[in-house]
Amino acid sequence: MQCKEAKRLISSYIDGEISPDKRREVEAHLLTCPDCRRELEMMEKIVKLIHELPEIEPYEELSDKIWVKYTLEKDEFLKNPFRKFLLILGFIAFFGAIIFLAQNYFKSQSFDKDIYSYYNFHGKMSTSINENTLIDLVLYQYSGK
Incomplete structure (x- = not known):
């Protein structure tokens, strides 16, 4: 196994997501390659530190506040006539470009x-x-x- 493939598989190796055959190949490579062993050790330390981070519980009203803000912004966006105009103009430009490209394609054919x-x-x-x-x-x- 080459270092490039071994380094690509290290994360899956740590998580236990690779097949037993690939696992043996990675382990055999790690026995002979100090660079990949260092990469594995570094990744294991990172995973360990991430698992040690405390879980943060969002406060109860967070989802309600997010939902209210989303609905208000959505309503404000659609109530503004200039934004509606820009939205419609964008759709027209998009479909006009598709029609133009299709016509040119079929003309060239x-x-x-x-x-x-x-x-x-x-x-x-x-x-x-x-x-x-x-x-x-x-x-x-x-x-x-």
């Missing part, structure tokens, strides 16, 4: 007055050109389609 493309598209391209094919080519070229 259409066949121009390129005779080869026309005949290739219509399945009329062949190795031998007879008189009717030549007439079709000329008529198509000058028809303006």
